[in-house]
Amino acid sequence: MIKVDHELHKTKLETKMLLQIHDELVFEVPEKEVDKTEKLVKNCMESVMKLDVPLVVNITIGKNLSKV
Secondary structure, eight states, X not given: OHHHHHHHHHTXXXXXXXXXXXXXXXXXXXXXXXXXXXXXXXXXXXXXSOOSSOOOOOOOOOSSGGGO
């Protein structure tokens, strides 16, 4: 989460990390930033540390939490 937040600020995206629900992160992302934010989050989360077992991130996009 810390690395994602840092990268979002560094790249000056309008995307906002809203909350964490157990092992999930929820973002508010402008339509124009969806692709860039998806790549940024996936890369940050999967490469945050070296593990013996790969860490795989699944991303789902919806208009609200009930549409995911």
